[in-house]
Structures are given as structure tokens and as C-alpha cells.
Amino acid sequence: MRALLPALSLSVSVLLALFPPAGRAADAPLSEVVRETAAPAAVTGLQARDYLDNNDRGDKIELSWCLSADDGAGALSVLEYRVWRSQAPDEQGELVATLEPGTAAHVDTGVTPGVAYYYRVEAFDGALSSPAATAGPAVGRINLFQTSRLPVLVLSLAFFAMVIWFTRLAARGTNLFVRRIPGLNAVEEAVGRATEMGRPVLYVPGIGEIDDIQTIASLTILSHVAKIAAEYETPLIVPTARSVVMSAAEEVVKEAYAEAGHPDNYNPDNIRYLSDAQFAFAGAVSGIMMRERPAANLYLGAFWAESLLFAETGFETKAIQVAGTANVSQLPFFVTACDYTLLGEELYAASAYLSREPKLLGGLKGSDWMKVITICIIVAGVVLTALGVPQFGRWFFTQ
């Protein structure tokens, strides 16, 4: 029996060398495998600070650190990081998290708001822990301002101030120049053409819900189109994919007919709810185009894959087509298949452009000046970053 023990010990050593435990490099020398007295290198740069999210309850503290030198490298592979939390700097405290190797950040979600906490982070290799890195005190607070959104607030306030200033200027009678938008000039022409041909006008306000700003922009244009159609006594068909949009469109068209002095010409059956399903709606609108042959098709609002189905069907029926959307991916289809296209911002400018109301034109001028400022900021950011001053650009990073 005595002779067996050294032989068994030798066999275990050899087996350990050939089949090392998980987490160790298979080709690690035997001397390093059996060395269990050295702990892994400690993490460095541990920081603890209040974590600010969009639903801030003051109950989170964010930790970040640099990985241990033995994490993924070195002889002693780190198997996990252990995060300890205490209310005194010299206490070990409570283990609040064990994290995978390669993790260099953690959000501790169990803290009490207003209480100061100290943190210790250790790298653990399965046998020994590294010396702890410490940080603190850190306090979780209920914040009243999302600091990462400061640039958004500053630029928004500047923008709003400009819009209000130009609106006041316009209200005082200052003439504000607005460039010509051919697509909007074509709206009246399109309705006129439909009148001459004795055929209806088709107005599709997109498939967006009422909470989509493009849909609201479209309804403001619908008001103008309905007024022109009412004056020309031309039927206006408005198919909708959302029932709330249908209700709003009914109201808008009805009021426009009343304002134009032709309330009797308003036909509620021309404001139609078709389907919420995207391609069922596309099929139904295409059917209206083929059966009722509108002479003018206006597609203004939020569109997705159905845009080309509409535009190509309309092209087949030889209708004059004006389209507009802020969904950039659909613009090429409209540009290709329609006679006129409103690109992005022109959709939002339409209401002001068509009504020429000074108050609305002020908003357009404000947008134009904000664009100038945006261009200046982009150029300054590019130049400064290229010159090795990235702070300016970084200030605009937001969450």
C-alpha cells in the first residue's frame, strides 16, 4: 500500500498536466498549474458614481474598472469578478454581484437613495482573490435633469427662440422669403387637372398612426387640398389605414368644405377606412385607383414598402402624382414614379407654404437658420476633431 501512494500522487500530477482544470491554458507548464499561492492581479481604476437612467429612482450606482492583467492573459486566468458593497470604507460588506471574466462595468440596482456606499471589486481565479480595488463613497440620487441631454436642451431652446422670434417678425409684417417648392405648387395644378377631366382627386395620408408627426403634417395639407377641391367642386377621396386618422380626416375635410362655402358638397363616404394591414391597404388603394380612375394622386405622409405599389399603379392610370414623405428610404421610389416629390422637411413646410400665413412662415425661417447653425457645428466639430480637440464633438454626444 505504501508504494502505491507515491505512484498515485505522480499519476494525479501527470493527469493534471495533461488535462488541466477549466479556465487554465491547456499548454500551461506544470509548475504554473500547481502554483496556487499567487493571487491574480487586481483590477485598477475602479470608479463608482450615481447611475442616471430615464426612470431614475436614485437606486442605482454605476461601477466601472479596468480589467485585471490576468483576465484573458497571463498565467492566472480570472474566472470571475466579485463586487462587494458596504457602508464603511474598511468593511468587506455584502457580495452584490459575481461577474463573468471580461466584464469591466456593473450597475448595482439595490441601493437606497441618499445613502453613501463603498465598493470593492476583486478578481477571483477559482482559488484565490486579488487584492480588492476600492471606490466610494457613492450616493444614488433622484435626479431632476438628464445631464446627457444638455446639448439637446440648449439647441432646442435656441431653435425655439428663433422660431418664436421669426414668427413675431412675420406677425409684424416683415416679408419673409421662402424658396419655391415645385411639388407644392403642383398641388393646385393637380386638382385643377382633375377638375378639367371630371375625375376625382385621391389623397392618401400615409399609413402612419395619428401620433406620427408626418400624419399630422399630412392632415394640415389635406385641409388646403380639400378647400381647393371644394372650390373646384371636385370629388376628393381620402382612403385611410387608421381609424383615428379617418376621424381626423373627416373633420378636416368637412371644415374645409364649410370654409370654402360648399358644405353641401362634402361627401362623408369619400373618407374611407380600408384596413390597418399594410398590404391589404395597398391593395384596396390600388383598387380605388383602377376602378375610380382619379386624375390626381397625392401621397403625403408616412409611407413604407407600399409607396412604390401606389406610385406605380398611379403611373399606370396616367394620373398626375405628387408625393411627400420624411421616410428617407421611400423617397427614391416616389422620385422615380411620381411627377413631384416633397423631400423630408418640405412635407412639414407645406402647411406654411400653401397658406402663406405669416405665423407659420416664421417657423420655416427658424428651421432654415437652425440648419445654418447645424452646418456650422458639424464643420467646427470636424475641424476641431481633426486638429486633435475632440471635446467639442464629444459635448454633443447624447443618450
Next chain:
Amino acid sequence: MRREIPLAITFLAGMFMLVDFFVPHHRVSAAGEELKQWGTIVIAASILLGIGNLIRVHSKKIARRQSGWGFSLVCLSVMAVMLWFGMWPGAKLGPNPLVGSIAQGSYFNWMYLNMDVPLQGTMFSLLAFFIASAAYRAFRLRSPEASLLLISAIVVMLGRVPLGQLLTKGLPEKATLPWLTEAIMTYPNMAAFRGILMGAALGVMAMGLRIILGIERSYLGGEK
């Protein structure tokens, strides 16, 4: 008052959502979420208005035997069948609730998967033909801009298929079609894309401000 009350509600709701964006306090966030849920409930409930409109418009068409009234009849019949299979309370065939249920395995679900989905898929697949006809018109050499579009399109289309790689194999990297495709998509295309996007974003902000402040009100019906 007919206008003032909606405008006041718009102002208050709009300002609150602005505050919600900048203030992370959990009570503000919770109220913001609540407000969004109200919106969702209102929108969901409004489907009844849509159904009412659908029934009214198509019933009139059928009653007056207007052109295409047969399609209206099909539309209303199909809607009635789907409603019955999806909602009729207590109607059960066998041990499983195959009627009055929208669960997997129910008749409603079967009709949805085997009728509605293929029909929508058919409409979607028509896009392939429409893209071909639209591309044919767009790429005709009518003007310098159209020529530029044609050349760019050829480069991009070829650069994204193995044939493009084969055609320019052996050339310096910056003369190969895949590299040119990437360059076109990353620089001129992306620059135009972002330009439009930024303009649209400012348009949204201006429009939002006009609506919140009550300057823009034609979406409520009329302008006065």
C-alpha cells in the same frame, strides 16, 4: 371653446412630453408612460369607428348597386366571417375553442395564416415587378442627372453581386466594383441621406412647436 379645449390639451400634453424627455425622475417617467398608454387605448378603441365607416360605405354601395358592389359584398362577408370565428362567445366545436378564439389552431388563426398572410405576401411580392418597371424609367438617359444615376446604379448593383467581383478581379483594390460600391454608398449617398434626415428632424421640431403653441391648427379641421 370648441377649439380652445383641444388646443389647451395639446399644449399641456406636448409640454409634459417635453419635460418627460429631459427629467428622469421616476414619477415623471411613470406619468409619461401612463399618458402613452392612454393614447394606445384611445387608438385601440377607435377601431370601432373604422368598422362603422367600413360597414356604412360598403352597405350603401351594395344597396345602390353601384359599380363594383360585388367587391363590397365580399369585403363585408369576409369581415363578418372573421369576426364570427374570432369573437363569437361560447361557440365551441369540440373540446377545443376553435371558434371564438384567435389562439393557435383555431379557425380564425388558420384563416389568418392561410388566407390573409398569403394575400398580403402576394401584394408585397408585386413590388419586384414594380421595382423593375420603375427602374427602367428612372435609368433612362434623359439628362445628365439621370445618366449619373444610371452609372451609379450599375456600379452599385454589380458591386453587390459575385459577377461584379469577378469582372474587376485583378485590378487594384480601389478600382474594383465592390470598393466603388462601398464608396458611393458611404460618402455621397450617406451625405444626402443625412442631409435629408437633419432637415426632416428640424421640420419635425418646428412643426411640433407650432402645434404645441397652437400656431398650427389646421389638423383640427379648418384654420380659423
